[in-house]
Amino acid sequence: MLSIGRVITAEGLVRARGIRYATADRFAAPSPVAWDGVIDDSRRGPACPQPPSMLAPMVGNSVEGLSFDEHCQVLSVTAPAGASGLPVMVWFHGGAYVTGSGESTKYETGLLASEGVVVVNVSYRLGVFGYLRDNLGLLDQFVALRWVRDNVAAFGGDPANVTVFGQSAGGDSVYALMLTDTEGLFHRAIMQSAPMGTRSPERAEMTAALRAAITVDASTSVEDVLAAQVAAVADVGPRFGPSGGMPFAPEVGADLAAAASRVELLVGHTADDGSPYVPSREYWEAVTELIFAGGARQLAQDWTAAGGRVATYLFSWAPADAPLGCCHCMELPFLFDPEGWLGAGMLAGQEPDPVLAKTLRGAWTTFARSGLDALPSRSLEFGG
Template sequence: MITDLVRARGIRYATSSRFAPPTPVTWDGVRGDERGPACPQPPSALLAVVGNSVEGLEFSEDCQVLSVTAPADAAGLPVMVWFHGGAYVTGSGESFKYETSLLASEGVVVVSVSYRLGVFGYLRDNLGLQDQFVALRWVRDNIASFGGDPANVTIFGQSAGGDSVYALMLTDTESLFHRAIMQSAPLGTRSPERPEMTAALQAAITVDASTSAADVLEAQLAAVASLGPQFVPSGGMPFAPVVEGDLGAAASRIELLIGHTADDGSPYVPSREHWEAVTELIFAGGARSFVADWTAAGGEVATYLFKWAPENAPLGSCHCMELPFLFDPEPWLGAGMLAGAKPDPELAQTIRSTWAGFARDGLAALPSRTLEFGG
């Protein structure tokens, strides 16, 4: 395992005024060590489950930053670009919970991306998705300076980050990445009424450039509380990019690894009977349907199921449970979902080496096209 790493935090890849498309920022080569800001956001709905993912970060609408972790002697290494989750309304790539040192130690260059959220990023024009594309162009143009190979880029993300991977795959016309990992993407919320849900939000949230960020968030919360129940299942993730892409074009050039946790739905409903139904409706069923469409379009894919859960865990192998295995576990200790336990270090090593191996050599690196972890 590589232990000598270099880090550059809070690199600005774009700037913009409110509700405007991102303007790319040319990197000056400076490698800072201060974490960048998070987009203004309400408290996470999963705070009791995963803890505070933005603790210690400043909030700013000027949040289009990324951070890089790489082996010190990197040269031509595969690149992994992380898109965080949080239902498109919370979280940040700068979070301490996404510390990438152990993953980079597997011999990959890791980039963590922050992008605009909620009303700021997804009320109109898919601005958050535009941010993500500008970040990927930054990677293409600059990652060789960190020893990364711009011709071998894997994008990966969990929850809304996994949904971001979906949207990026379907709309990338520049071949900015070559492989993709979708972790617990809530594809079941991508129902036919999503455009109608977005239109309803646009009608309900009447804010402009002069509205304070606090008032924007207040309007966002009020609209979600009112409209979310009217648009099930899309209302479970009201803010998301509305895309119409070319599945065939994506499937022809991208290798895909997709999966979910065994009990993804458990944090969202009160009983085991209901959490199994939510897991199937939003996560498992959506992934299975997408895999069928992907393979029908000629795509190559492997699937995984993450089953590890701490003993006597009240939520089982719940949403986000694989994250302390993929990233450094220390910031996750004490999270409610772990019920006082620590992630199994051998399983964590397996997860990181599997993800890094896929980034390096694609599906050929995997021991099987159907993977299970833990349980």
């Protein structure tokens, strides 16, 4: 067991990596794992087995250096040393529900935590392992939130002041969590570039087609599960328009009233979210509107109509001569420690503007600390 003193960084932070919050057999619901109080800052936890990311040329390898294991229900915590009663921010990574990990070096939260919050990074089951049936990945996320409720005070976090936030599929996870949380595990949420346009009526039919195509069981090797997943997605996905762009996702209802009554929401997107997914610039705007912007705008309107409180944002910074403009994921090097994003193709050899990064982190942590009333506007813009 390591003492707190031995894991305080030079920046005055406490980091605990790879804490197991649940365990589960393949295709089974997660069972919570009691935390034994051990704090280890040296070893990152495993990522869920996954195929290569189609966005790797743009963002880099998000799972570089990580091991892979179906038993990937781990989380990591970063907190200011000596913290007490600080707001808690729980991060859910993106990757279309098939790639990525909360343990990624791209999601280092030192600068965010230094703004006076406790940050928890969650890893959960992906693809066939998590979303072929029974919303298992979503159930993992709920067990992680209960772990936060029960344990985050040990790191100086306030379990009564929790904000969930996520980008892309992580933002979609936030949407699903808001609609299905009946325990009051969080009261604020940030949805970053959630692909709401993939939540169309045809999704149920696509899910049924995937289930018919992927015939694996508990004895199938991991390699064969991934091969079956890739083959089924390539065959089934193109038949279902926008939904086929994210074949795996939790199945949830769309009744916003209860969620809007208890959750303050900040929702938005990048100016050119759709650019990585189309072959030419002339289609960027249409795909951005169809998959990302239109859904964010409609959700904000629906949230308000349901009696909820909401603010919106647009992130529009792009490096000079950027091949994809202000593309999907562009805000992430501003929100997290930028070292993990060095060499990312989308940055075109440039570094994030540190002033804008400080502004973005300040807005996110201000919202987490004090809610919408502390923001300078209900319609935020970054980098225009």
